[in-house]
Amino acid sequence: MLNETIRTLMSHRSIRKYEDESLPDEDIEKIVKAGRQAAFVSQMYSVIMEREKDDIPFGAPVMFTICVDIYKLEKMMEKRDWDLITNDLTLLLFGIQDASYMAQNMVIAAESMGLGTCYLGSPVRTARNLKEKYDLPDKVFPLVQLVVGYPAEDPPTRPRYPLDFVLFEDEYPEFSEKKIEKAMEEMDEGYLEEDYYRKLDAKISLKGDSSDEYTYEDYSWTEHISRKWGQWYDDPEKQKEILEACGFDLERGD
Amino acid sequence: MLNETIRTLMSHRSIRKYEDESLPDEDIEKIVKAGRQAAFVSQMYSVIMEREKDDIPFGAPVMFTICVDIYKLEKMMEKRDWDLITNDLTLLLFGIQDASYMAQNMVIAAESMGLGTCYLGSPVRTARNLKEKYDLPDKVFPLVQLVVGYPAEDPPTRPRYPLDFVLFEDEYPEFSEKKIEKAMEEMDEGYLEEDYYRKLDAKISLKGDSSDEYTYEDYSWTEHISRKWGQWYDDPEKQKEILEACGFDLERGD
Numbered sequence: 001m002l003n004e005t006i007r008t009l010m011s012h013r014s015i016r017k018y019e020d021e022s023l024p025d026e027d028i029e030k031i032v033k034a035g036r037q038a039a040f041v042s043q044m045y046s047v048i049m050e051r052e053k054d055d056i057p058f059g060a061p062v063m064f065t066i067c068v069d070i071y072k073l074e075k076m077m078e079k080r081d082w083d084l085i086t087n088d089l090t091l092l093l094f095g096i097q098d099a100s101y102m103a104q105n106m107v108i109a110a111e112s113m114g115l116g117t118c119y120l121g122s123p124v125r126t127a128r129n130l131k132e133k134y135d136l137p138d139k140v141f142p143l144v145q146l147v148v149g150y151p152a153e154d155p156p157t158r159p160r161y162p163l164d165f166v167l168f169e170d171e172y173p174e175f176s177e178k179k180i181e182k183a184m185e186e187m188d189e190g191y192l193e194e195d196y197y198r199k200l201d202a203k204i205s206l207k208g209d210s211s212d213e214y215t216y217e218d219y220s221w222t223e224h225i226s227r228k229w230g231q232w233y234d235d236p237e238k239q240k241e242i243l244e245a246c247g248f249d250l251e252r253g254d
Numbered sequence: 255m256l257n258e259t260i261r262t263l264m265s266h267r268s269i270r271k272y273e274d275e276s277l278p279d280e281d282i283e284k285i286v287k288a289g290r291q292a293a294f295v296s297q298m299y300s301v302i303m304e305r306e307k308d309d310i311p312f313g314a315p316v317m318f319t320i321c322v323d324i325y326k327l328e329k330m331m332e333k334r335d336w337d338l339i340t341n342d343l344t345l346l347l348f349g350i351q352d353a354s355y356m357a358q359n360m361v362i363a364a365e366s367m368g369l370g371t372c373y374l375g376s377p378v379r380t381a382r383n384l385k386e387k388y389d390l391p392d393k394v395f396p397l398v399q400l401v402v403g404y405p406a407e408d409p410p411t412r413p414r415y416p417l418d419f420v421l422f423e424d425e426y427p428e429f430s431e432k433k434i435e436k437a438m439e440e441m442d443e444g445y446l447e448e449d450y451y452r453k454l455d456a457k458i459s460l461k462g463d464s465s466d467e468y469t470y471e472d473y474s475w476t477e478h479i480s481r482k483w484g485q486w487y488d489d490p491e492k493q494k495e496i497l498e499a500c501g502f503d504l505e506r507g508d
Contacts, residue, residue, distance in 0.1 A: 030260060087487060
């Protein structure tokens, strides 16, 4: 009933263990060209690739760093005697879409070729290091990294919210307590069945003196996201400083 | 040489004219389920669907509004007695990725089924209206809209930057003037060949008194993006107000 492409989309899971095998140039080219073909606002993206390096996670042969790139845009506008006047916040809201659509196309292309992929979300917080490492000019923000290679593991797909917790017709509904609880339950039971966090040893520690009563027997998705967004990244100034270090000033033009 | 999925990715072009034909429920479900299966940080998304409405652009039978949804996250955290402490800027940088990966999967799924799609980027600036229209709670930001239906036109794919203007190995290069000019030329000539802006009658007017010397004979991509980002959205406060109206306060926690 499902075509090949939808079967590819439906079977996505992140791969965190790779064969020690290089990716041919023509496959890398296919992946990036498929990424480039995504719909765009203004092609506000660049991709930095690393190959066969020790610092690529999970032993993957290739890592792509997908960046929001306003630098190229400004260069081209300069050549036409135009100044970039749009504020950096608006540019980011569009540019992150450009970069993300491209990244997701790269994932789909790679997976359709039998390759595994894993996004790394860390650049949002470590952008300064990547700017230095890759010699990024101002107004290039490394948004996300993507490792690609031949899978050396075959994990199941992760659970998702029930469809009626994601798709709404005509208006956003009022959720009953029961509906929220059901979504939480499906996510939590799904992750526990897969023993997801134990396998990754990915429990987030509790800050401060609180003693942790959770073990991998009951630590699951909603506990994990609560610890993540309930303990980390409280200070907006720090995120602004990261953006500023990359040449994005949310006050510019004010 | 290319598999079915990569052929689908490579043949993407936006469709702006649709047959007057409804989309079966099961096709809508397939599209949204494929979207939901994208990699995520924390499933920070919701989708509002409209069907068979006069206000859907291009006569398409279905329009999806893909939102960054922190409201559901906070609701679930409340149930676990956790406060959301991450700042809104960081949440947006991750949440926009969640929503975009989902949106792009929806595009690919739809196109693999022979359907046409077109993103509408306007929500970034008109989010307040959509919040009211769809009764969105605070901390739900409508990021992008996507119309889907049976194509009633068959336009060519749009040009893209040369690959060596997008993909770099190990470090961001210094561009020669020639390289920038070549990228601009390829984009501009490609758009002119397709008569892209004339067909859409999409020329952006010049602000102020400047007389416009461009006609659809020479108005092309780099002129278009220069007029867009060189004339619009200068004030960061206005973009912040739009986000604030949707419950995102970039200073919260400061």
